[in-house]
Amino acid sequence: MVELHKGHRWGRLVCPGCGEQMPIYCTPQVPELHAFRLDKFRKQHRSPKEQ
Secondary structure, three states: OEEEEEOOEEEEEEOOOOOOEEEEEOOOOOHHHHHHHHHHHHHHOOOHHHO
16 A cells, blocks of 8 residues: 555555556545445455465
């Protein structure tokens, strides 16, 4: 995770394997949906040794 404080964006998740990024918002409109999307991103980009 990279912390960057830019507008409502608090930081971003960065996949170390492929470099894909996903923003993390400090005030999402629907917190439950944002949490679901972050978890989905994390599960899709797990390192091979975690699986």
